[in-house]
């Protein structure tokens with residue numbers, strides 16, 4: 001049974017179809033990245049999974065329970081890091097955690113949770129109103145971990161974190177997964193998804209346009225990785241030998257190097273073996289995969305909204321773009 005399963009899940013707001021006949025299945029124990037440009041429908045999907053929004057059509061189950069009919073069975077087993085959560089400015093971070101523990105009737109040790117999310121005891125004593133964005137994010141993540149949930153739903157969990165905080169968040173997500181927690185991780189920042197997720201689903205304009213591992217997606221859009229081989233001696237007739245290898249679409253040569261475009265990943269080993277058999281000495285091999293940016297531009301048409309929805313100002317972005 002899947003931890004999350006949706007069938008034909010649809011949400012319309014007037015003329016706008018925010019989520020369009022979504023069929024999605026997330027397995028138990030998986031870290032699943034839910035990726036898409038701004039306005040793709042990620043938060044709307046999460047809201048329907050949590051019964052914060054009612055579907056216009058279709059159904060969804062979370063941990064085997066129907067999201068509409070059995071929402072009360074779902075909420076105690078799910079930890080949620082919502083986008084744009086509210087904190088009580090005058091309450092300390094620690095009090096927030098204690099409150100979450102009481103509300104869930106859990107028996108967590110607040111200090112252990114603070115440590116897991118990287119908030120110091122001093123920080124935890126301060127009113128949350130004075131927290132930086134990253135500290136707020138850590139506290140909200142800690143609150144989501146209360147009660148040792150079977151499923152963690154995180155909407156843009158790296159939002160507001162500095163690079164160190166992002167790495168900590170990624171390792172926290174992985175360690176939760178190792179404890180057996182299923183993690184549903186929504187993001188529009190490609191690198192954050194790649195670093196933690198087993199599989200990703202790409203949502204664009206409310207529709208699921210791909211579900212696969214990142215490697216699988218790279219292959220499905222035609223591979224296109226390049227491989228540069230540095231040779232000990234002049235290339236001679238080696239370009240022709242490389243061209244004859246199945247899975248290599250193009251070969252260009254300089255005096256002592258070959259650059260091959262790979263359409264089948266298995267060609268990488270074959271070409272090295274073939275060159276070696278022809279008497280060549282390969283000094284170095286460098287492989288460059290299709291960039292994540294290329295991948296997601298291909299999947300989301302650059303994030304351009306093709307319908308009447310308010311145009312998202314930013315498409316799916318790479319981290320470097322976000323930093324600009």
Ligand SMILES: Nc1ncnc2c1ncn2[C@@H]1O[C@H](COP(=O)(O)OP(=O)(O)OP(=O)(O)O)[C@@H](O)[C@H]1O
Nearest residue numbers: 013018037038039040041042043044045188309310
């Ligand atoms: N309550 C609402 N009323 C009307 N339109 C809505 C409502 N909630 C969402 N929408 C619209 O539905 C579409 C999907 O929005 P949603 O917030 O789900 O996208 P998202 O992928 O989470 O985007 P982001 O990455 O910017 O958070 C957008 O066009 C949004 O304006």
